[in-house]
Amino acid sequence: MLILGASEDQLPVYLEARRRGIATIAVDQRRDRPALAHADAWLPVSTRDTAGIVAALDGRRPTSVVAAASDAGLRSWHELGELFELPYRFPATAARASLDKAVFHEVARAAGVPGYRWYQGADRAALTRAAHEFGFPVVVKPPDTSGSKGVTRVEHPEALAGALRYAGGFTTGDELLVEEYVAGRNLTVDVFMQAGRAGFAGITEKRIVPGPHFVIGGHTGPARLADATRNALVAAAERLCRAIGLTDGPANFDVVLRGDGTFAVLEVNARLCGNAFPRLMHHMYGVDTVAALVSLALGEPFTLTPTRSDAGVIHVLASPLAHDSVLAAVRGLDEARALPGVVCCEVYSAPGDPVRPFDQAANKLGYLIVTGPDRRAAQERLAAALDVLRIDYEEPQGAYSLTTS
Numbered sequence: 001m002l003i004l005g006a007s008e009d010q011l012p013v014y015l016e017a018r019r020r021g022i023a024t025i026a027v028d029q030r031r032d033r034p035a036l037a038h039a040d041a042w043l044p045v046s047t048r049d050t051a052g053i054v055a056a057l058d059g060r061r062p063t064s065v066v067a068a069a070s071d072a073g074l075r076s077w078h079e080l081g082e083l084f085e086l087p088y089r090f091p092a093t094a095a096r097a098s099l100d101k102a103v104f105h106e107v108a109r110a111a112g113v114p115g116y117r118w119y120q121g122a123d124r125a126a127l128t129r130a131a132h133e134f135g136f137p138v139v140v141k142p143p144d145t146s147g148s149k150g151v152t153r154v155e156h157p158e159a160l161a162g163a164l165r166y167a168g169g170f171t172t173g174d175e176l177l178v179e180e181y182v183a184g185r186n187l188t189v190d191v192f193m194q195a196g197r198a199g200f201a202g203i204t205e206k207r208i209v210p211g212p213h214f215v216i217g218g219h220t221g222p223a224r225l226a227d228a229t230r231n232a233l234v235a236a237a238e239r240l241c242r243a244i245g246l247t248d249g250p251a252n253f254d255v256v257l258r259g260d261g262t263f264a265v266l267e268v269n270a271r272l273c274g275n276a277f278p279r280l281m282h283h284m285y286g287v288d289t290v291a292a293l294v295s296l297a298l299g300e301p302f303t304l305t306p307t308r309s310d311a312g313v314i315h316v317l318a319s320p321l322a323h324d325s326v327l328a329a330v331r332g333l334d335e336a337r338a339l340p341g342v343v344c345c346e347v348y349s350a351p352g353d354p355v356r357p358f359d360q361a362a363n364k365l366g367y368l369i370v371t372g373p374d375r376r377a378a379q380e381r382l383a384a385a386l387d388v389l390r391i392d393y394e395e396p397q398g399a400y401s402l403t404t405s
Contacts, residue, residue, distance in 0.1 A: 001024050001065070002053075002080065003039070006034070006035035008035070008366070009069030009274040010068050024038070026039035028047065071146045074270065087299025091246055094251075097244040113240055116180045121176070128160060128161075137155045138181055140160070140177070140179075148359070149170045150167040153212045154212075187203055187223055187254075189253040190273050190281065195248065198234055199304035202280075207220065218275075222375075233257075240253065244270060251268055252272075254266040275316060275361065284312045289304075317365045319355045324356060324357070326355060327350065327351055327355050332390050336388050341377070342368070342385050348365065
């Protein structure tokens, strides 16, 4: 099995493959990725570089290919599936909708799914005019990234030029995106399609880190929703998946639910959600979407039937500092793991590693996942775990001992 990416978000795929006795080849440019320790072979190639991956394979033919938790490898996932005539062929239309937000907006409009005003282009003057037409605040982002990279909420006109420059540093092309800011509850609608329908759906409320970059600090599920609203969100996700050609496989949608009950779908990621989301779904509902993805890639049957209905929280572990630092120590890991309801407490960085401010998902340190019979119990268990877990940072002025909350 060829796995595109070897970060902590792809790690569960390697562990599932190993559990089944399937040899894995990791594709990732970075040698410090945590999943590499669980791979049988490593190709130090960009997940975007299909030709480079084929060359590095040096005649080996994978029996399956998987991409998860990152959009970067989606085009390669499609191209490699076609090239090697694999059991599962990830659709090119799903890759395009995930990698180009303007393409997704057009798909959503054609499918009759609620959207909002946006403009994409390379002309900075035209982007500026669009921002003024929409009215501030607006959101500026690259059209081809995920994980909050390059995204800024712009409150005032004088900050627009800087936001455009910032977004331009994260895109592989010249175009940028200016969008109307949609206020409301930020939700993730996660589905796993099976024969054109959502075989499984989970909806969580996102915790957005304070600041202008929309960085996700965690998820709480299930989101508190009226049945009619939940059904409408799942139906919209199904319709969009079919519109991008994804009849089988995972996808997740960023959605804002307005106060009046209407909603806007912001974008799609046609792959497993990052931030340990599959683990949360597994422990809340008993549905293993990682196992389902591996089975799908192999051309094997899989089941998505929930076996329980609990509540849960993902808390992303990350630096609270606004500047670069160094990880000095992690204390209380074993104590936190031993607490009731804690199903995952992992720090993937080691003492001495550099730590970046948490202004994008890639700068996280790890996860804390807690479940309970209801949301209140899960939140109480999270608070108990955070009471014993400590992460220390160092900077030139000295060492800091900070809680992870």
